[in-house]
Amino acid sequence: MHHFIDVLLPIPLQKAFTYHITKAESEFLEIGMRVAVPFRKSKIYTGLVYKIHNNPPTAYDAKTIHQILDDQPVITKSQLQHWEWIAGYYMCSLGEVMRAAMPNAFILESETIISKNEKVEVKDTELKDEEFLIYEALQYQSSLKINDVVSILDKKRVLPVINSLVEKGVINLQEELYEKYQPKLVRYVKLHENHKSEAKLQELLEELSRAPKQREVVLTLFSMEASERRPIKVSELTDRSGASSSIIKSLIDKTILEEYHLKTDRVQFDGEGDADTKQLSEAQLEALDSINSIFEEKPVALLHGVTSSGKTEIYVQLIQKQLELGKQVLYLLPEIALTTQLVQRLQDYFGDKVAVFHSRYSGNERVEVWHNMLKNSEKAQVVIGARSSLLLPFNDLGLIIVDEEHEQSYKQFDPAPRYHARDAAIVLANFHKAKTLLGSATPSLESYYNATQGKYGLVELNIRYNNVLMPDIELVDLADKYKRKRMKGHFSDRMIEEMAETLDEGFQIILFQNRRGFSPIIECTTCGNSPQCPNCDVSLTYHQYRNQLRCHYCGYNSAMLQNCQACGNPTLDTKGFGTEQIEEEVKVLFPDKKVARMDLDTTRGKYGFEKIINNFEQRDIDILVGTQMLTKGLDFRHVKLVGIMNADNLLNFPDFRAHERSYQLMAQVSGRAGRTDLRGKVLIQTYNPHHNILQQVSTNSYKEMFAEQMNDRYNFKYPPIYRLIKITFKHKDYNRVNLAADWYAKSLRQIFKANVLGPEFPPVSRIRNLYNKNILIKISPNQSLGKTKEAILKIDNSFNAVKDFRAVRVVLNVDNY
Known part of the structure; x- marks a missing residue:
């Protein structure tokens, strides 16, 4: 009797491949273990055992496996079920889901590159003989491929050795390496407790009469502490008192001053105690009760709470309850930037039960989280992460929280699986018989619609925490301001006036502009020509800080041109504006204030976000300019004014969701203002102040917007x-894309008739030298989704059987919102 296994490979194959195994292997193997297998000629892949059986494949002879890599399964049964659902629903292969889910370190291929981890000191004694051989080879060579390791050790089964080196942190696998960010420790000083009273201070000043410089420092510090109720940095004290740092050091040595360091905590002088003292307000308690009672009847609840209403505190209570029941919680966030702020808060509550998982973590860190979850260890009871953390091996999930559920970052566009994390989370929760809580100040129409239909429970939270007022929103008519010459650069007089007032009162400002770079269009004033990207159908964006032109689609860049390429005149002018230009203008308007910018260009490294967020929290930055990264649920205490530089480029976007998204974005940005007892102010500059959406944002009327949309x-x-379902065709040859899309559309129309739109070129139809063309299929509410997909896959198969079309890439995107 022969034994076989079906193996999933991390490549887009229609089905699992069958391999031959021995009787002993078949008794040892379990579903979810990894095996190294040969595929095609000489490639070795890491595959997952998907089935163990006795039926030989009919179409080919089964090869034998190279080796078994695990002694326990690395994925769980329910995880596999969920993967199957994702592959079926989003029309991709299981291999693609596997590739997206598993850390790179788990899926080694013969091509994977290994390099030495420079940051780790290794003692020879810690390594086994074979490990040492590889380590030694890496001393002479910067990197090795897996095939090189095979020849060094002279044996085929090298993956276990490599895995143990990865676990010991000795080597890195080919991945981007991110620098570690050491949070900057800022030195603060205060007068020592012994000298706080008036009398003691007098004594001290007399003692110091012979040391006038030291006395000056003490007096300065005393007056600073009295007038500004905030911590005093050593650097500020030296500036104010004109003393050198050695004088301050000797005062600290004499214990007249006391120094202390603050890392990233917000400094509060209202004596907020430990993390477990936050009292929920009445409104929050009501919301919490409603959520709990909904969960008794329905699997999903939608919490619609205005910005700053304290949703996080409610989540914390719910998480606490699940942990007491011994269950795991998954907390999904749309942006990595948000995880950095939240992790801090959740660790205050739950300590090291919190695990973080997202794409800026290195391979080794991700493997660690994965292993902790498989062991169901204490360290991974609460998992916080971006959408990919949905694919981790959960044991006993009790609750999934999808925060800011309306965010488009929850939908993955490339590569496959093109899943929507919110929808996939609800399915995952059902597999575990767990509950899902969707939270947002501006829910997506989908979720709110489901709530009005009774599919989800709905909880409203209409009051901000501590009854802080909603910000006052004012629309500034740009057309009028330009006509009356009331503009300085891109700032209206109202905006400058409000900014000056906010800064005088010592508060912070956030300015929002949805384009990065300095100027999106460069145009020649003589002939009207503007530099285009050679690979895409878009104009190049000018980035001033590098003095170069960049394409935001493919990353192409060139030095800024001096002369027009068409007519040769040096008359190139910038049109439109991005975050860089706003930053420049603010620096000119308020030269003595600190300005910073937060967009894709300034937050590249693993800790790019932390640096900026920490500086803003510690009030080292007065004005923060940024793109939509700023809109996502960040919580800054001292922001009083939010400025939206131009609302129109959001509203006029060619997409059926443009209005919904604009409402969400502006309401979210506005929600960053006035989160303490001061009433925040929001200024929205626009050429069209009577636009319905803008009126709805300014009166905070979500329900009206919902009804109208x-x-x-x-x-x-x-x-x-x-x-x-959106189907995209990509190929470098314009005619071939047209032919392919027409053929496909014709086949679809035979089945779906008028519900097929296109094929149509999108606004940017050539990206990275590939032409894109789209077909949109609309599926009516009473039509079976499963049957529809079957029909599409049938057409897709016959399409791929046509030789001329084989080179055209077809991308199926289900629920492309």
């Missing part, structure tokens, strides 16, 4: 009423 969606057959 839903009306459009009904009339034009869009989600949430109809479902969408």
Whole structure:
């Protein structure tokens, strides 16, 4: 009797491949263990055992496996079920889901590159003989491929050796390495407790009469402490008192001054105690009760709470309850930037039960989280992460929180699986019989629609925490301001006035502009030509700090041109504006204030976000300019003014969701203002102040926006009423893309008739030298989704059987919102 296994490979294959194993192996192997297998000619892949059986494959002879890599499964049964659902629903292969889910270190291939981890000191004694051989080879060579290791050790089964080196942290696998960020410790000083009273201070000043410089320092510090109720940095004290740092050091040595370091905590002088003392307000308690009672009947609840209403505190209570029941919690966030702020808060509550998982973590860190979850260790009871943390091996999930559930970052666009984390989370929760809580100040129409239909429970939280008022939102009419010459650069007189007032009162400002770079268009004033990207159909964006032109689609860049390429005149001018230009203008308007910028260019490294967020929290930055990264649920205490530089480029976007997204974005940005007892102010600059969406944002009328947008969606057959599947064709040859898309559309029309739109070129139709063309299929509410997908896959198979079309890439995107 022969024994076989079906193996999943991390490549887009229609089905699992069958391999031959021995009887002993079949008794040892379990589903979810990894095996190294040969595939094609000489490639070795890491595959997952998917089935163990006795049926030989009919179409080919089964090869034998190279080796078994685990002694326990690395993925769980329910995880595999969830993967199967994702592959089926989002029309991709299981291999693609596996590739997305597993850390790179788990799926080694013969091509994987190994390099030495420079940061780790290794003692020879810690390594086994074979490990030492590889380590030694890396002293002479910067990197090795897996095949090189095979020849060094002269045996085929090298992956276990490499794995143990990875676990010991000795080597890195080919991945981007991110620098470690050491939070800057800032030195603060205060008068020592012994000298706080008036009398003691007098004595001290007399003692110091012979040391006038030291006396001056003490007096300065005393007056600073009295007038400004905040911690005093050593650097500020030396500036104010004109003393050198050695004088301050000798005062600290005499214990007249006391120095202390603050890392990243917000400094509060209102004596907020330990993390477990936050009292929920009445509104929060009511919301918490409603959520708990909804969970008795329904699997999903939507918490619609205005910005700054204290949703996080409610989440903490719910997490606490699950931990007491011994269950795990998954807390999903749309942006890595948000995890940095939240991790700190959750660690205060739950200590090291919190595990973090997202794409800026190195391979070794991700492997660690994975192993902790498999062992169900204490360290991974609360998992915080971006969308990919959904694919981890959970043991006993009790609750999934999807925070800011309306965010588009939850949908993955490339590569496959193109899943939507919110929808996939609800399914994952069902596998575990767990509950899902969706939270947002501006829910997506889909979720709110489901709540009005009774599919989800709905909880409203309409008051901000501590009854802080909602910000006052004012629309500034740009057309009028330009006409009356009331603009300085891109700032209206109202904006400058409010900014000056806010800064005088010692508060901070956030300015929002949805374009990075300095200027999106460079145009020649003589002939009107503007530099285009050679690989994409877009104009190049000018980045001033590097003095170069960049393409935001493919990353192409060139030095800034001196002369127009068409007519040769040096008359190149910038049109439009991005975050860099706003930053420049602010520096000119307020030269003595600290300005910083937060966009994709300034937050590259692993800790790019932390640096900026920490500086802003410690009030080292007065004005923060940024793109939509700023809009996501960040919590800054001292922001009084938020400025939206131009609302129109959001509203006029060619997409059926443009209005919904603009409302969400502006409401979220506004929510960053006035989070303490001061009423915040929001200024929105626009050429169209009477636009419905802007009126709805300024009166905070979510329900009106919902009703109006839903009306459009009904009339034009869009989600949430109809479902969408978008099919994109990509190829470098324009004609071939056209032919392929037409053939496909014709086949689809035979089945779906009028519900097929296109093929149509998108606004940017050539990216990275590939032409893109889209077809949109609308699926009516009473049509079976499963049957629809089967029909599409049938057409897809016959499409791929046509030789001329084989080179055209077809991308299926289900629910492309």
